[in-house]
Amino acid sequence: MTTLVIADLHLNEQEPAITAGFLRFIQEQAVHASQLYILGDFFDYWIGDDDPAPLHKTVADALKALSECGVKIFFIHGNRDFLLGKRYAKQCGMTLLPQTQIIEAEGQRILILHGDTLCTDDTDYQHYRKRVHTKWIQRLFLWLPLSVRLKIAKKMRAGSQSANQQKTQAIMDVNQNAVIDTFRQYKTQWMIHGHTHRPAVHDLRIDGETHFRGVLGAWHSQGSAFKITPDDISLIFFPF
Ligand SMILES: O=C(CCCCNC(=O)Nc1ccc(S(=O)(=O)N2CCN(c3cc(Cl)cc(C(F)(F)F)c3)CC2)cc1)NO
Numbered sequence: 001m002t003t004l005v006i007a008d009l010h011l012n013e014q015e016p017a018i019t020a021g022f023l024r025f026i027q028e029q030a031v032h033a034s035q036l037y038i039l040g041d042f043f044d045y046w047i048g049d050d051d052p053a054p055l056h057k058t059v060a061d062a063l064k065a066l067s068e069c070g071v072k073i074f075f076i077h078g079n080r081d082f083l084l085g086k087r088y089a090k091q092c093g094m095t096l097l098p099q100t101q102i103i104e105a106e107g108q109r110i111l112i113l114h115g116d117t118l119c120t121d122d123t124d125y126q127h128y129r130k131r132v133h134t135k136w137i138q139r140l141f142l143w144l145p146l147s148v149r150l151k152i153a154k155k156m157r158a159g160s161q162s163a164n165q166q167k168t169q170a171i172m173d174v175n176q177n178a179v180i181d182t183f184r185q186y187k188t189q190w191m192i193h194g195h196t197h198r199p200a201v202h203d204l205r206i207d208g209e210t211h212f213r214g215v216l217g218a219w220h221s222q223g224s225a226f227k228i229t230p231d232d233i234s235l236i237f238f239p240f
């Protein structure tokens with residue numbers, strides 16, 4: 001059987017082609033898999049499970065139908081959709097996982113994570129991340145009226161877009177020491193993450209052992225996934 005891993009679709013109402021591509025991926029590929037892991041930035045923004053955006057229902061219905069076909073669906077939060085909650089996950093028939101998780105997929109032990117926690121050179125982002133991952137701040141934000149949250153989100157999305165333009169490509173990529181520390185901590189041969197939008201499979205030698213860091217591609221103009229079978233882990237691309 002096959003396990004599929006995706007991330008960084010950045011689904012949003014303004015990009016119906018990506019949503020169509022995702023629905024096609026569900027119909028043509030995910031329906032034949034045993035498990036589907038979604039490693040964050042699945043939505044381009046998320047301000048609470050009470051957001052009535054029609055896109056959320058379209059996606060939840062498709063994932064729920066997939067889970068009812070027997071495909072197990074798991075979700076790890078990204079820096080965009082870190083507020084996606086249990087209520088919405090239940091509507092999708094998917095299980096929320098902690099930010100870093102070892103999975104057993106088709107007999108392979110793989111560490112999965114969104115990838116933003118590896119970008120330790122981006123200190124501004126890491127400070128911001130610490131704040132918005134504080135429980136009481138999340139409760140306060142979710143308590144605000146939806147209209148206020150929408151306004152804040154609009155401002156912050158614009159803000160982070162311009163902030164990213166100022167940052168060098170280097171600090172927005174993973175920090176090699178953070179990668180090595182993570183491999184040493186979790187002791188898996190493979191890790192798969194998203195976030196950087198730089199799809200590739202990197203091999204690295206640590207303490208005389210070969211490790212592989214798989215990076216998922218963002219769904220800008222085509223789909224991207226890791227396909228895991230009992231004897232292979234490969235990065236695939238496919239048209240929407
Ligand atoms: O994305 C990349 C490259 C950029 C990587 C770093 N940039 C980045 O992540 N930006 C970003 C992420 C999410 C959104 S948001 O619109 O979804 N939304 C905004 C308001 N959020 C909030 C939550 C809490 Cl608890 C508290 C507050 C408070 F207190 F500030 F008001 C606000 C909830 C989430 C907007 C911008 N690569 O993948």
Ligand SMILES: [Mn+2]
Pocket residue numbers: 041078079080116194195196
């Ligand atoms: Mn991201």
